[in-house]
Amino acid sequence: MVICRCDGTVDGILTAVFDAWSIDINSTEISVCNNDNMVIFAEYRDVETNKEKASRVSRAVREKISPEAYEMVCYACLSSDPERGNAVLQFIRKGFRVGPGIINKLQDDAVMKIFSMRRNCTREIQHYMGFVRFRQQGEYLLAKFEPHNNILVPIAEFFADRLMQENFVIADIKRNMAAVHAAGGECFVCKVDAGVIASLKYDDDEETVRELWDTFQRSISISARRNEKLQRQNMPLRFRKYMDIRK
């Protein structure tokens, strides 16, 4: 058995899919992390991310299966599941055989796997669209978050449209990545040194607006209907770390 080791990004996984095809599709797996438990009697190959190969796979998926299937694959690649490489490989393999109908075959475990990874990812995106908080830092707005899935790119795209005329930085603390957007311009996503991320401290001259927001949050709640359990269910504690919620 051959195991292709890739960097776990969308392009990385699609490159590995390409390589898996050229090796032997029936006996190849894709691993997305380096310090995995190694499998005995398996041959490991490191896959270098290659845009050309990745885009050939992406075109094949879009044309031979469907654009929806490609969307599912992309979200699955952003998932934090360590098995995502294999899941994508199996899904694409089946998809080439079945065609566009593959996305409806939820009774198939390979399809269900991709489906639920996509669902997990889009749900988290949906949460963070609301729960990301910006703070004014002199010339720019800064937001920090720690998502389970690797959703910085879709989140940054969303805010690039919403806050088109603002300078902002969104930092993914967990993965040491940041999206940087200049007013009216493009949005870049890049790897950032862990030290730089840690040095992004919030200024404290933001207090006025934060206090107004605090006042609003307190007054809008109906005290006769207090229900913290429901609040926690709708807004789990893990989201609140960077949300400026005061007791």
Next chain:
Amino acid sequence: MRICENLSLSDKLEILTDAAKYDVACTSSGSERNNNGSGIGNAIKCGICHSFAADGRCISLLKILLTNECIFDCRYCINRASNDVVRTSFTPEEVCTLTIEFYRRNYIEGLFLSSGIVKSPTHTMGLLYETVRLLREKYSFGGYIHVKGIPGADAGLIERVGWYADRMSVNLELPTTEGLKKLAPNKSRNIILGPMKQIQKGITSNRLTIYDGGRKSEDRRDTGIVPTGRNDIDIYRRQQRRYVPAGQSTQMIVGASGESDYQIVRVSEALYANYDLKRVFYSAFVNVNKDEALPGIDGSTPLSREHRLYQADWLLRFYGFKADDLLSEEKPYFNMLVDPKCDWALRHLECFPVEINKADYYTLLRVPGIGTNSARRIVRARKSAVLDFENIKKMGVVLKRAVYFITCSGKMLYNSIRIDEDYIVRNLVDPDRSLRGIIGQELGYRQLSFFDNDGNLDVASDISRSNSAYGLISGQI
């Protein structure tokens, strides 16, 4: 009435938020547009929740009153003229600043602007209009805006507000005309329904011109900056802007005037059918004024009643149910033990069980535990395979409820299940006896209790005992 002139912005925000908190509609759904290219903000179809208050309700919009001064004296309302509370107002500029500063930090999805009635309905509507116009034009705000239509205001003003807002709502206040007469003496049903009809007509004719005119509607920017000319409705029309793109909604107070659930659901059904409303919101009555015409101090409506009404509302809008399916003159209140859909199913056991692999979409939708998503997934997936219980569970069917009403390939999940009203209700309602936790494992045993006198101890008698790890006791005592 105390009117305070020199309050800080923070004090005003506290007072005017507090005064708006009983308004229930805080959704930001229904509009989809990109940034207009020069300002801030966009809108997405499904809406976004930005936070949740300590009462568990979603905070999506900056929900405030423009002023809590009011010339009306509605008995249920905290801002009524006869209440001795601190009165204050925002200026339009203040509202805009708050909205933009909150929006930039991603605290909110937009603005929900309501108001007490100052001087006259028309005067108030004029203030609301000035505020939203300023926000859209000077601040070039492209986020979501929900504005209240004030009954009795000049029709031209309501029309103009509609060109700036995403959603408008006119409060029905109370479900019945008599209730309205008793509790809101300054309002009447006709004055409320007038603007509702007007907005509905506006939306319809706007849709016809935009979508049927054969013009290029793709090039149009929804909230592009409008040339600031006076009288502008013609300009908006020419620009092909969307009029109230997220539709209109309304809300009513439940439990203040003694109406039954059946009456309320009938009213909602009529509103959806005749006024094309997007949503009807229900607000369980909280007695804030201790008024003698209202239910007593502890007469606040339980939230469970509100919850049942919302469940029924969903059944009306997405599941093809009619008000008369759910309730009737003889049975005018919802069952507090089981939800309205289960309740319907229990009264129509002759329609069950439903075969997952054959039943059409609408029949599937009638099964408790199957929603629109899972029904759609089932219909698509079964084209290529025969589905079993394991499959549909993963697709999102809530087997805990559905298991009594469905078969897969002609078989029920457990052969001990009986299609019998008492049996199903008991299992659905009593958490100790419910199938929860045992689903997926061996099922069919029941805890034996010597105090059980419901005569149903034969439940487990016909199942295979061999797989059960528990010493199974069954039969009659």
